[in-house]
Amino acid sequence: MCGITGWIDWHKDLTRFPSVLENMTCTLAQRGPDASGTWITQHCALGHRRLSVMDPANGAQPMIRKQGDTTFTIVYNGEIYNALELRKELELRGRVFTTTCDTEVLLTAYMEWGRACVERLNGIFAFGIWNSEEQSLFLVRDRLGVKPLFYTYSEGRLIFGSEPKSILAHPDVQPQISGEGLAEIFAVGPARTPGHGVYRNLNELKPGHCALMDRNGFNIRAYWKLESKEHTDDLETTAQKVRELLIDTVRRQLISDVPICTLLSGGLDSSALTAIAASYYQETGQGPLHTHSVDYVDNDKHFKENAFQPNSDAPWIKRMTEHLGTVHHYSFFDTPELVDSLKPATLARDLPGMADVDGSLYLFCREIKKKATVAISGEAADEVFGGYPWFHREDALNAGTFPWSLFLKDRVSLLSPELADWVKPEQYVQDRYQQALNEVPRLAGENAQQNRMREMSYLNITRFMPTLLDRKDRMSMAVGLEVRVPFCDHRLVEYVWNIPWEMKTAGDREKGILRRALKGLLPEDVLTRKKSPYPKTHNPEYTAAVKKQVLDILDDSSSPLLQFIKVDKIRELASEDNNQFNLPWFGQLMTGPQMFAYLYQVDTWLRTYKVAIR
Incomplete structure (x- = not known):
């Protein structure tokens, strides 16, 4: 994982502004503490900060390759999980490699297949490739938006980066916010509208989208989206396919040249990933798997059950670590640390976020980084499989708004009348909600309940899930830790998207199909445990x-x-x-x-x- 930034400008000779590129690149040092690189030509300037995970000795960026008189230069943040297959295919087509890193595979794939290469990629990524012959920059973000990519464009000029801070470091970009941005802060909150960068004239390249900057302008297109199709597999076949996809995904994501671990809460999702990883480590003779969990000082004294957190994680973590024989590491944080973490968490996001939930994750990742460089995490399972309580509550299903906006009126009551009159928060949220519903790919023949559950799944995958992915990326990369999220594998998401709701809830349980798919991999009591989210302090x-x-x-x-x-x-x-x-x-x-x-x-x-x- 790394940090990328760049500047394309048809009106200036960028070789005269190396310090600007250096400053933009330096803002991303926390994302890439191992190395830094820049590359400048007359109209293209690219910067990169590197966190070395694959082929640390030879994967420096920006990476440059030539083909005839054409120069191709890449800056890339992410991991390509099918890099080995792509490399073999490219070698059969006569391509020669000088490194073992996926950066070279990605750049070579572009040289071989052009912009169509994105359709072949399995991974999490944000990258830009400069083509000297075309005088063009090709920007791409992964299908589910695991890795971030922001930009600002005006006629003849594009500035982009992994985080807003790299763009704000450019002297022509000012940290301004309009009424719409304030609505995102005070009405929408952490669950930002897709593509919205909050700052004025600063946007986010949406998940599953790519863009081309050339002399004809800046053009964006979607290369991937959810498609609704009839699901024809029976229950047992469906459970088996989910199981196979998940195992294949986790095994792919365990490839690394640096220490790797899993985050373990003792819940269904993290326990499943840890069980698959532990089995793989045992098969390949890599020794015991290391696992990590987080909690808070005195939380055992103050914990109170609620719908979103029905029980404490501690006994379940112990259950799984003993069952799998992992080497477990507990991280405990006290109130002063948690309060102090609110500021660095804000700076990591470049925006206010999820308060102590962000801050504690920042502290947790900082502790993990002392022992590992890569971690596997269970994000997205609840959005993909329908695990949240709001999938199963009539008030949320019938509220006519985002389930996380049910109490918007209470929030608005705390805002100044001037702000409320300006941004019209309730109307803004309603407009964003309707926009989301208009995007839902419908399936002919579904009844009202099936249609509503498809809507809820879409809202969660495209509106709420990016919030948690953004949080996980930003808090982990703020301390130079790479986190991989197997439940975001696009093959798994595509398949589960079309599983009928009554099959997703097999056994009359939330995430029933996932529980059925994991039979034999987890102890029965863990398999049936009620969902418990990332823990918060109750002190x-x-x-x-x-x-x-x-x-x-x-x-x-x-x-x-x-x-x-x-x-x-x-x-x-x-x-x-x-x-x-x-x-x-x-x-x-x-x-x-x-x-x-x-x-x-x-x-x-x-x-x-x-x-x-x-």
């Missing part, structure tokens, strides 16, 4: 600490946050002597304490980035 000291942070902000007349909130109402909430209140903020995901932490992140972001409101 009232954390609530008290983030309340104090917000009260300090409210007492600071220079705070840029004050213009956007009802100060008196927030002060009243923060002054209440109640550490266990449950004020909804972003649905069931961020409640009381997270609301205060989020406001702190917004204030931190506005101050640090000196964001101008336009």
